[in-house]
Amino acid sequence: MREILFREAIVEAMAEEMARDETVFLLGEDIAEFGGSYKTTVGLLEKFGRERVRNTPISEQGIVGAALGAALMGLRPVAELMYIDFSAVAMDQIVNQVAKVRYMFGGKAKTALVIRTQGGAGRSSAAQHAQSLEAWFVHVPGLKVVMPSTPRDAKGLLKSAIRDDDPVFFIEHKLLYLQKGPVPEEDYTIPLGVAEVKREGRDLTIVATSSMVGKSLQAAAELEKEGVSCEVVDPRTLFPLDKETILASVRKTGRLLITHEAVQRCGWGAEMAAIAAREAFDHLDAPIVRVCAKETPVPFAPKLESHVIPNKDDVIAGARALLETA
Amino acid sequence: MTELTKAKALWIYETMVRIRRFEERSIELFQAGELPGFLHAYIGEEAVAAGVCAHLTPKDQITSTHRGHGHMVAKGLRYEGMFAELYARRTGYCKGKGGSMHIADQDLGVLGANGIVGGGIPIAAGAALGIKLKGGKHVVVSFFGDGASNEGAFHEGINLASVWKLPAVFVCENNGFAESTPRATHQAVRDVADRAKAYGIPGVSVDGMDPAAVYETAGEAIARARKGEGPTLIEAKTMRFLGHYVGDPGTAYGHDKEVVKWKKRDPILAFGAFLEKKKWLAAKEREEVRARVNAEIERGVEFARGSPEPDLSDALTDIYASL
Numbered sequence: 001m002r003e004i005l006f007r008e009a010i011v012e013a014m015a016e017e018m019a020r021d022e023t024v025f026l027l028g029e030d031i032a033e034f035g036g037s038y039k040t041t042v043g044l045l046e047k048f049g050r051e052r053v054r055n056t057p058i059s060e061q062g063i064v065g066a067a068l069g070a071a072l073m074g075l076r077p078v079a080e081l082m083y084i085d086f087s088a089v090a091m092d093q094i095v096n097q098v099a100k101v102r103y104m105f106g107g108k109a110k111t112a113l114v115i116r117t118q119g120g121a122g123r124s125s126a127a128q129h130a131q132s133l134e135a136w137f138v139h140v141p142g143l144k145v146v147m148p149s150t151p152r153d154a155k156g157l158l159k160s161a162i163r164d165d166d167p168v169f170f171i172e173h174k175l176l177y178l179q180k181g182p183v184p185e186e187d188y189t190i191p192l193g194v195a196e197v198k199r200e201g202r203d204l205t206i207v208a209t210s211s212m213v214g215k216s217l218q219a220a221a222e223l224e225k226e227g228v229s230c231e232v233v234d235p236r237t238l239f240p241l242d243k244e245t246i247l248a249s250v251r252k253t254g255r256l257l258i259t260h261e262a263v264q265r266c267g268w269g270a271e272m273a274a275i276a277a278r279e280a281f282d283h284l285d286a287p288i289v290r291v292c293a294k295e296t297p298v299p300f301a302p303k304l305e306s307h308v309i310p311n312k313d314d315v316i317a318g319a320r321a322l323l324e325t326a
Numbered sequence: 327m328t329e330l331t332k333a334k335a336l337w338i339y340e341t342m343v344r345i346r347r348f349e350e351r352s353i354e355l356f357q358a359g360e361l362p363g364f365l366h367a368y369i370g371e372e373a374v375a376a377g378v379c380a381h382l383t384p385k386d387q388i389t390s391t392h393r394g395h396g397h398m399v400a401k402g403l404r405y406e407g408m409f410a411e412l413y414a415r416r417t418g419y420c421k422g423k424g425g426s427m428h429i430a431d432q433d434l435g436v437l438g439a440n441g442i443v444g445g446g447i448p449i450a451a452g453a454a455l456g457i458k459l460k461g462g463k464h465v466v467v468s469f470f471g472d473g474a475s476n477e478g479a480f481h482e483g484i485n486l487a488s489v490w491k492l493p494a495v496f497v498c499e500n501n502g503f504a505e506s507t508p509r510a511t512h513q514a515v516r517d518v519a520d521r522a523k524a525y526g527i528p529g530v531s532v533d534g535m536d537p538a539a540v541y542e543t544a545g546e547a548i549a550r551a552r553k554g555e556g557p558t559l560i561e562a563k564t565m566r567f568l569g570h571y572v573g574d575p576g577t578a579y580g581h582d583k584e585v586v587k588w589k590k591r592d593p594i595l596a597f598g599a600f601l602e603k604k605k606w607l608a609a610k611e612r613e614e615v616r617a618r619v620n621a622e623i624e625r626g627v628e629f630a631r632g633s634p635e636p637d638l639s640d641a642l643t644d645i646y647a648s649l
Contacts, residue, residue, distance in 0.1 A: 059485065062479075065449045069466075075460070077452075096442050102645065102646070104423060104438070105420050105423075106419065106421035108430070142645055
């Protein structure tokens with residue numbers, strides 16, 4: 001299979017959906033000539049023109065509000081927030097408007113829209129450009145939240161998100177954009193709400209999101225050398241959550257490690273741990289372990305940043321600790 | 327110039343009466359303990375909703391506010407569904423899930439009242455963008471108050487609409503109070519319309535107690551929007567006759583004193599006198615309008631009272647289109 005970059009997979013997904021459905025259009029900061037700050041809209045202006053690849057002012061609540069208004073009129077906007085950190089500027093529109101209108105209006109509102117954004121640390125982007133805020137959005141009924149970890153998943157999930165009739169918050173990781181991976185040339189989608197077992201194993205389950213999937217696979221490969229067999233499960237969609245795939249793995253291995261790049265406190269992993277504790281309690285042989293960022297804003301200094309963001313060795317250490325508990 | 331025909335004038339008059347009576351009856355029902363939640367009454371501001379909506383078709387869209395009943399009535403929403411919503415009944419416009427501050431009906435071009443001050447403004451810009459992208463000739467009117475004109479959403483929404491020349495009209499109902507805060511302590515500009523300069527669009531202040539003046543000003547702005555010439559900011563200077571919410575006496579912040587002079591300019595009384603002078607509507611016919619509206623009101627109330635409450639299972643539906 002051919003291999004393409006994660007960011008190219010994102011471009012392809014949007015190009016294909018825009019060609020397929022003329023109600024799909026893009027809006028965001030610097031997405032036209034500039035091709036997006038992370039080059040995720042390169043070439044789309046030339047293909048689809050200025051009306052459908054729409055540069056906006058730096059106006060995050062304007063962008064999200066405009067996407068919602070257009071969705072209510074029957075279009076399928078894909079809004080880009082350049083950094084997930086900037087979602088804080090648009091929070092009223094995301095939380096009080098986008099997520100609520102269907103329910104508040106008794107189920108009659110059309111809210112087919114995608115908010116694409118990018119988060120995560122690893123480039124010394126510091127405290128306002130490197131957060132992992134997914135838990136905020138998972139917490140709000142009315143939103144769906146997607147966090148792909150591979151080019152193939154990114155493309156298939158983004159296509160599904162664009163076709164979905166609900167608002168989807170789609171979070172890409174800035175360090176994954178230049179990751180290459182196999183992506184089918186033929187048309188395909190990956191349904192929202194379906195997890196994937198990225199590596200099968202027997203001794204423990206690692207549930208990992210976004211950038212932590214790759215780090216967990218590396219950790220699993222190292223642990224394999226010590227005779228430890230890890231199963232790595234990527235939920236891919238944080239809501240709706242494919243609990244069954246994850247719990248089936250936990251019931252098989254009896255041990256659960258959850259890892260994400262967001263800070264631990266009230267992170268998505270807390271919800272995951274609660275679900276597992278409730279629904280797979282009898283199968284757990286040890287307390288659930290979480291490997292997350294240290295509880296601090298993301299520091300600028302590379303040395304400090306890599307200290308607070310979990311890496312492969314942290315996953316390995318967590319796995320060892322999990323295996324050592326009775 | 328938009329000429330006010332007899333037919334439009336009569337529609338505007340009846341619409342104002344319909345708004346006033348809906349609010350008066352709702353207040354009675356609320357004070358009698360029949361309605362949950364809280365209400366923000368539109369009484370006093372009727373000329374704005376009626377004068378603007380007289381130009382709109384069901385395919386034209388509006389966004390509204392927490393004080394939105396007047397816009398809903400003027401946009402053609404039915405009493406039955408509105409009362410049923412206030413009663414939190416299953417037959418309400420939002421199945422009893424939205425309430426007073428969230429009534430919406432997209433079939434009639436209502437993209438929703440809104441509980442967040444200014445929240446509807448960027449949505450209106452987006453709806454106008456949607457219309458433009460689909461090649462339609464419809465317009466979007468966004469109603470909001472003077473308080474909302476200090477929100478970032480006001481700036482972002484109007485800036486987008488102006489830079490994209492969208493078919494939108496922004497109508498600020500300036501009633502001089504942002505909840506309890508008087509104009510002089512929440513903005514240095516006297517006329518919200520002045521803010522239009524910041525967006526390179528026309529800004530017009532109009533007497534919001536005079537439906538004919540509102541009708542004329544809105545007509546020009548809406549025609550401009552329909553022609554693809556971009557948005558206008560209209561500031562209608564008006565006054566709510568009651569407190570911020572039903573039960574707020576307005577005494578703590580001077581509203582009770584301020585409102586006295588405005589009540590002398592009651593838009594329904596003044597416009598009634600204007601119609602009488604024009605020989606378009608005699609006193610007896612005004613009574614007939616009132617009687618007709620009252621009968622319709624009671625049918626709406628009876629419909630709501632006789633409607634079922636939501637099932638408990640309804641709490642968990644309509645959150646997503648599909649899961």
